Amino acid sequence: MIDPKYWLGQIIAFSLFAAALGYFSSSPSYTYHDPGLGLLMISFSHSSERKEECREFTQKELNNLAPNMRRPLDCPRERVALHLELIMDGDVLLEKAYQPTGLTSDGAVSVYESIPVAAGEHEFRISLRDSKRESGFDFSKTRLLNLKPRQLLVIDFREELDGFIFKKGE
Amino acid sequence: MLKAILRTGFEHVEDGFDLLFGPKWNPLYQLGALGWFYYWIVVISGIYLYIFFDTGVTQAYLSLEYLTHEQWYAGGVMRSLHRYASDALVVMMMVHLLREFAMDRFRSSRWFTGIPMLWLVFTAGISGYWMVWDQLAQYIAIASSELLDALPFFGESIARNFLTDAKLSGRFFTLMVFIHIALPLILLFVMWIHIQRHSSPKVNPPRELALATLAMLLILSFIQPAVSQPPADLSMVPATVNLDWYYMPLYPVLDKVPGLTVWIALVLGTVFLMLLPWMPPGKRAAAAVVNLDNCNGCSRCVADCPFSAIRMERRSDGKAYEQEAVVDADHCTSCGICVGSCPTATPFRTRSELAPGIELPEAKISALREKTNTVSAQLAGENRVIIFGCDHSLNPTDLSNEEVGVVTMPCVGMLPPSFIDYVLSRKLADGVFLTGCREGDCSFRLGIRWTEERLDGRRDPRLRARVDTRRIARYWSGLTRRREFFKELSKFQGKLEDLLPDSNRGGGMEKESSDD
Known part of the structure; x- marks a missing residue:
């Protein structure tokens, strides 16, 4: 049995511990996103163009290759950087170049950007350059959208589905 | 310096807890054992929750809502116990x-094996919150997968899976259940x-301490039941979440510091x-x-070694005894308790x-x-x-005076009881006072x-029966x-x-027959 003289002190100590457990298990609350703003997420994975065009092997080069490695085209693996630009209501929100992944810079670029934006109606124009051209863009799309506070707008990119896709939660 | 400040701080807090609980039930002397106790509460309550948990995108949340509200008297309490434990x-x-x-008890392999537990406990706990699939789960799912994406191992972004409901599958919850069960098993x-x-x-x-702490958790579970936050909705940003700060103090950091920097800091x-344990200035x-x-x-040293650093092996020197003691130097803490147990x-x-x-070798019994x-x-x-005191308690050098002499050793358990007999029977002193770390x-x-048992x-x-035990005192300071000491x-x-x-008092060493 617990010595009665310890009872009160123990009750106080256990109560304090329980209060600390109860409080800090869910408080204080943490605000990581301004509740008055919407959130724009750009997320996609895409491979840009190769830096150099494929060329045909000469017969001499083919002869120098092991038989099981002979193939008609020589395609250098390195790809160009991918350029992305996002303009909202005429203001540039994002302008960034993404280097290809992989040890030989031949991997797909994984884009993942989150940009808080003011709630309300906005015109979004997003553009992508994945080729060797110096300026301009290969894909571009403009949308007029109304964003509520805390609402998420996801911009995906699928080349086979006509480029950019805007997905907005209801 | 930091250690000294921390130690003094701990000892002052422990003084208070000793007053409240007594040394036997002082929770600060039972931290490891309490950790085990909470672990078992988590396991038992977790098994109960698992019976009712449904692994679907919407069913996961609903099954926990059922437990929390419809079955509040059992499932709700178990959920709260699971969280608070x-x-x-x-x-x-x-x-x-x-x-x-x-x-200063970290210079051992026990410390080394304890550190990975931090990863296991935190990861297991976070995976549990993930399974609820409420707004907190939504937040930690995205934040955690963004952290994983910062590693250069994953080609596709994992966080992409949490951007729209369409991409989320019920199988994901099956995976989380597996992780949430596997990690605690590895932890065990x-x-x-x-x-x-x-x-x-x-x-x-x-x-008594176990019952009291269980009662505390039960009362807390009834007063403030663990509840879910609103269900996850991937089309909306939760914005404000109620973090469990015991498991998620890192998450606000993730919002400010790049993921790779966080990984580097965590790994380093x-x-x-x-x-x-192996860093300077520690000298073993x-x-x-x-x-x-x-x-x-005789194997008494094996029985008394607190760290299982001694074992008995077949005799190697040809003597008539069957076995001999062998010390595992890597695990020996040089406390000397084995010396105190040795009848020779x-x-x-x-x-x-x-x-x-x-x-x-550095604290021979002949030197003592x-x-x-x-x-x-x-x-x-x-x-x-x-x-007779130990090196880990009061600094004894300034305790001595004309009437009081001090002899220290690594641990008071190093003192064979025959030393007390020796001091008193040879009238080297009128009394023997033992001190050391705190009781418990x-x-x-x-x-x-x-x-104490010796x-x-x-x-x-054992202490010989002829010794007048009234001339022996103990105070574990x-x-x-110091004042109480x-x-x-x-x-x-x-x-x-x-x-x-007066006739019983001695003035110095007296000759007595040898016990050889």
Whole structure:
């Protein structure tokens, strides 16, 4: 049995511990996103163009290759950087170049950007350059959208589905 | 410096807890055992929750809502116990880690095996919150997968899976259930390894403390049941979440610091903590060594070693005894408790060199006898006392005066009871006062316990019956109980004054037959 003289002190100590457990298990609350703003997420994975065009092997080069490695085209693996630009209501929100992944810079670029934006109606124009051209863009799309506070707008990119896709939660 | 401040701080807090709980139930002396206790509560309550948990995108949340509200008296309580015991486990683990560091008890493999538990406990806890699939789960799912995406191992972004409901599958919850069960099982295995080097490990807190802490968790579960936040909705940003700060203090950091930087800090921090036992300025004292000439294979040192660093093996020197003690130097903490248990470590030995069957090369038992004799020779006055203390409690050098001499050793458990007999029967002092770490919190785990059992005749080697136990006092002072220590010492000296007629007082060493 617990010595009665310890009872009160123990009750106080256990109560304090329980209060600390109860409080800090869910408080204080943490605000990581301004509740008055919407959130724009750009997320996609895409491979840009190769830096150099494929060329045909000469017969001499083919002869120098092991038989099981002979193939008609020589395609250098390195790809160009991918350029992305996002303009909202005429203001540039994002302008960034993404280097290809992989040890030989031949991997797909994984884009993942989150940009808080003011709630309300906005015109979004997003553009992508994945080729060797110096300026301009290969894909571009403009949308007029109304964003509520805390609402998420996801911009995906699928080349086979006509480029950019805007997905907005209801 | 940091350690000293922390240690003093801990000891002052522990003083308060000793007043409230008494040394036997002081939770700060039971941190590891309480951790085990909370772990089992988490496991048992988790098994109950698992029976009702549904692994679907919407069903996961709904099944927990059912438990929380429709079955509040059982499922709701179990859910709350699961959460609060998990939180308490984190508290125990972190305080345990900090305290072992403060008390300088981290220079061992136990510390090394304890650090991976941090990863396992936190990951298991976070995966549990993920399974609820409420707005908190949505937040930690995205934040955690963004952190994983920062590693250069994953080609596709994992966080992409949490951007729209369409991409989320019920199978994901099956995976989370698997992780949430597998990690605690691995944790249990590491916990088992963690205590392998403890003899008589404390994996259960005293029953009264366990019942009280369980009652506390139950009351808390009824007063403030654990509930879900609104269901996850991937089309909306939760914006404000109620974090469990015991498990998620890192998440606000993730919003400010790049993921790769966080990974580097976490990995470097873990490696640093794991290597801490071997970092300077720690100097490991030489391990105990066995002297086969005097080892009769009695195995008392094996029974008394707190860290299972001694084992018995077949005799290698051809003597008639069956076995001999063998020290595992890597696990020996040089506490000397084995020396205190050795029947050959008797200071009465005069016909041959005082070399017991096992001893510490840097704190030989012959030097302890020499020190005792020297200290005794300097004593004068009416109530001469020799204090035997340990190096981990009060700094004894300034305790000595004309009537009081001090002899220290790594742990008071190193003192064979025959030394007390030696001091009193040879009239080297009028009384013997033992001190050391606090009761219930010996720096070497079992030194105080074994000493008390030896003196009380409950453990070999026992104090001889001829010794007048009224001339022996014990006070386990730790670092901070200096005032109480002097009060006890003064009381003891007063008792000696009443106890001893002048004829019984000695003025120095007397010849007595050898016990050889």
